[in-house]
Amino acid sequence: MNEKLKNTMVEYAHKVYDENLFGAHTNNISARVDSESMLITKSGVNFKDLTVEDIIEVKFNETDKCPSDTLKDALLHVKLYGARQDVGAIMITSPVFALTVANKKVTIPPVLDDMAQIVGPTARTAKTNDIFGISKALKGRGASLLSDIGILSTGTTLNEAFTACLVLDKAAHTLIMAQAVGGCKPVGKIGAVLEHIVYRKKYSKTNQEALLKAERE
Numbered sequence: 001m002n003e004k005l006k007n008t009m010v011e012y013a014h015k016v017y018d019e020n021l022f023g024a025h026t027n028n029i030s031a032r033v034d035s036e037s038m039l040i041t042k043s044g045v046n047f048k049d050l051t052v053e054d055i056i057e058v059k060f061n062e063t064d065k066c067p068s069d070t071l072k073d074a075l076l077h078v079k080l081y082g083a084r085q086d087v088g089a090i091m092i093t094s095p096v097f098a099l100t101v102a103n104k105k106v107t108i109p110p111v112l113d114d115m116a117q118i119v120g121p122t123a124r125t126a127k128t129n130d131i132f133g134i135s136k137a138l139k140g141r142g143a144s145l146l147s148d149i150g151i152l153s154t155g156t157t158l159n160e161a162f163t164a165c166l167v168l169d170k171a172a173h174t175l176i177m178a179q180a181v182g183g184c185k186p187v188g189k190i191g192a193v194l195e196h197i198v199y200r201k202k203y204s205k206t207n208q209e210a211l212l213k214a215e216r217e
Helices: 002-018 068-083 096-102 113-118 131-138 158-180 189-216
Strands: 028-032 037-041 055-059 089-093 143-146 150-155
Touching: 002 028, 002 037, 002 055, 002 089, 002 158, 002 189, 028 068, 028 158, 037 068, 055 068, 068 089, 068 131, 089 158, 096 143, 096 150, 096 158, 113 158, 131 143, 131 150, 143 158, 150 158, 158 189
Parallel strands: none
Antiparallel strands: 028 037, 028 089, 037 055, 089 150, 143 150
16 A cells, blocks of 8 residues: 555655645655554655655654654654644645745635635645644645745645645735735635535545545555
């Protein structure tokens, strides 16, 4: 199973690069293996060239054995998996538009329907390595902004985490462009909440089970 999962992670790393979601700051992808460990991409590796050799397994209770160059980034993933049992995959990326908004420490309103559905009614900004603040920012959300980094997206599957990352950067781009011409009208608050609930309860739950199996088996 781990080899299949590693290959899937490589595929998504290449997708992150191809969609211009890979940036100059922190970029890591991880996937929960089981209740005891995760797979994570080594820090500092360009996703364009990433291979299965650049993916390591880290046991949640043996982080001291993690390579020193990846340890700091891996610890954040470990803490998030501990705090969110529903999360099966995490992506932290540094796309330009999301990083620009994150550095302003603002909350992105639901400027796009797909953002409301997949990410949530808003996208909050959290301080990097503040696990309490990050958990709070992710409450009821599929992703958040990280100051000085860009995006932290989560999902049951790698596909869901990647989609949330892609949509959030698209929303950040939309917000920046809209502000340049005087602003935009976001999706209504109640409508955004309902869209996210419907996505989580119906579409996500049904489709992610099949995707989870496809990514790992």
